[in-house]
Amino acid sequence: MYPVEILTLFPEMVSGYVGQSILGKAQERGKLSVTATDIRDYAEGKHRVTDDTPYGGGAGMVMKVEPLVAAIEAARTRHPGAKVLLMSPRGPTFTQARARELVDHAPGLILVCGRYEGVDERVMGFLDGELSLGDFILTGGEVAALAVVDAVARLLPGVLGNQASHVSESFEEGLLEHPHYTRPPVFRGAEVPGVLQSGDHARIARWRRWKALHLTQERRADLFARLELGLADRKLFGLREEDL
Structure with a gap:
């Protein structure tokens, strides 16, 4: 089974999509496991705050380093060896070749979804890399993470009914x-x-x-x-x- 964990502030956005169609059937057959983890679960305090104003001023809010790193470290414990990637416009563009590489060389994925103006730069020291869908900006990383999961899942053995279909x-x-x-x-x-x-x-x-x-x-x-x-x-x- 290929494990994927998506770290997000909106887990319900993920669960609805991954439970349908090919992704849902792949999980039922034990080929794929996709879980959505609420980053707020790793935030401290009564209100579980995950964002704060940026140093130096400026518009918007920045995701805090403490809850993000805590969520990443907990996910790494659950999925040893999994590759941790932040969905970010700064990353290299996701391609079919990259999807194939992840299937062949990563024993699992932990995808981090940013929000607001981005994440505290110190989070980068706890990642294996970043990924982008292209030269445009989304309101959050969830749509991008789901696109990666969809592309990767189709390449896993036994997920598609016709195993030769993706070759052409x-x-x-x-x-x-x-x-x-x-x-x-x-x-x-x-x-x-x-x-x-x-x-x-x-x-x-x-x-x-x-x-x-x-x-x-x-x-x-x-x-x-x-x-x-x-x-x-x-x-x-x-x-x-x-x-x-």
Whole structure:
């Protein structure tokens, strides 16, 4: 079982999501364990205060170091060896490759969700790193943490019904995924490509690869520029769709 603990001021935001769909079923089958821990449980005093005004002045509040570090240390005790990551716009951008790395090399995750203006900088000494979803700001780290859990969980053995399904998905090979179609064969004049109805599996595979290559070039030129295409892909890319 792969353990994930999310440290948050709003555990109910987490529990609702992780109990549904694939994540919920993965936990029922014992493949994944996701718990949400309230950081306030580690705050001292009657009111369990977790934030304070920043030194030097400025707008907003800062999450206090004491309850955060206490929560992190308690979580480390529960999950020895787990990687502790703060969801933060300062961190490296989370990618499919990073998700794969976490599954392969981290025996578990402890994800820390910031709020307000951020966390006391001294918390950084108790982390293994930071992660960002991209160049934008959220009101808190919970949405980002859930995205990480979702991406990681799908890569765990036995979580997806079709274990081969994630291999051809977007970003697994540095490519966007090919288009998908299902019934009906015609909808308001738009038809499913004939090749997908041909029953010729080799031809279908060529079409899907051709589509993935061209979609990546058209929509994510940055990804396409980093590809190292083999001879077969270069020949395939140069064909017209009608010649596949």
